[in-house]
Amino acid sequence: MTPAIEVRNLRFSYHDQKTALDGVSFSVAEGECVALVGPNGAGKSTLLQHLNGLLPEKFGPDPAVAIFGRPVSVESLEETHRKVGFLFQDSDDQLFCPTVYEDVAFGPQQFGGDGREISRIVRESLAKVGLEGFADRIPHHLSAGEKQRVCLAGILACEPSILVLDEPTSDLDPRSKRGLVALLKSLPVTKVIASHDLELVVQLCPRTILLDGGRVVADGATMRLLADEELMLRHGLEKPHSLQHLHPHGGG
Numbered sequence: 001m002t003p004a005i006e007v008r009n010l011r012f013s014y015h016d017q018k019t020a021l022d023g024v025s026f027s028v029a030e031g032e033c034v035a036l037v038g039p040n041g042a043g044k045s046t047l048l049q050h051l052n053g054l055l056p057e058k059f060g061p062d063p064a065v066a067i068f069g070r071p072v073s074v075e076s077l078e079e080t081h082r083k084v085g086f087l088f089q090d091s092d093d094q095l096f097c098p099t100v101y102e103d104v105a106f107g108p109q110q111f112g113g114d115g116r117e118i119s120r121i122v123r124e125s126l127a128k129v130g131l132e133g134f135a136d137r138i139p140h141h142l143s144a145g146e147k148q149r150v151c152l153a154g155i156l157a158c159e160p161s162i163l164v165l166d167e168p169t170s171d172l173d174p175r176s177k178r179g180l181v182a183l184l185k186s187l188p189v190t191k192v193i194a195s196h197d198l199e200l201v202v203q204l205c206p207r208t209i210l211l212d213g214g215r216v217v218a219d220g221a222t223m224r225l226l227a228d229e230e231l232m233l234r235h236g237l238e239k240p241h242s243l244q245h246l247h248p249h250g251g252g
């Protein structure tokens with residue numbers, strides 16, 4: 001079956017800087033939920049941005065990323081944006097309208113749709129993220145966690161097949177985090193989630209890709225990778241508390 005995401009030998013450098021992605025390859029099957037972990041500067045954000053063509057200036061003749069079999073290129077950008085919903089690490093990068101309603105309606109409006117239909121989608125999307133009654137609020141007057149949920153509502157409003165989330169819990173309090181985990185679990189779409197929150201990874205993602213120095217250094221079952229204390233420490237991470245009793249090679 002065609003994978004939802006296929007990345008083949010992806011290399012990328014910002015301008016003349018050192019290599020940010022150094023031959024990254026992996027594929028994600030439809031419906032999988034995959035975590036992307038690694039230390040600061042590993043290349044996680046850069047990789048995520050390639051998944052929906054946010055770094056278009058480097059499209060070569062042979063695109064390294066394909067979404068449901070379709071190479072990500074200048075020609076397929078609109079289709080890619082539609083299929084891949086991207087949650088930025090910083091909500092302020094994503095919110096630019098005077099009201100929450102307009103921010104959430106922005107995507108569906110780009111893809112067509114009449115006013116009544118859009119109004120229904122906006123209401124439903126806000127309800128999904130627990131922000132009923134927020135439609136008339138000013139995005140920049142909301143708390144960081146609320147802003148992040150408005151961004152997520154805006155993405156859900158476009159009904160993407162793939163969700164790409166960059167540090168989705170960085171601004172959330174524990175209750176909002178539990179809400180997000182429950183919401184993400186209830187969405188049957190393919191997900192790729194970059195996070196330093198390894199407890200979240202344990203709860204949500206059966207598979208983890210560990211990136212360091214722009215390379216995939218491990219790709220496998222979350223329980224096995226994250227329980228490997230030596231591997232975690234070597235790459236600037238920590239074995240999560242919930243896995244303290246587990247030993248990666250059995251015997252625990």
Ligand code: ADP
Binds near residue numbers: 019044
């Ligand atoms: P991570 O998300 O894992 O922290 P990034 O993808 O942000 O890693 O960064 C990977 C590498 O690319 C780092 O060396 C970082 O300094 C560099 N980098 C990231 N964004 C930019 C940018 N806009 N311009 C130049 N270099 C960048």
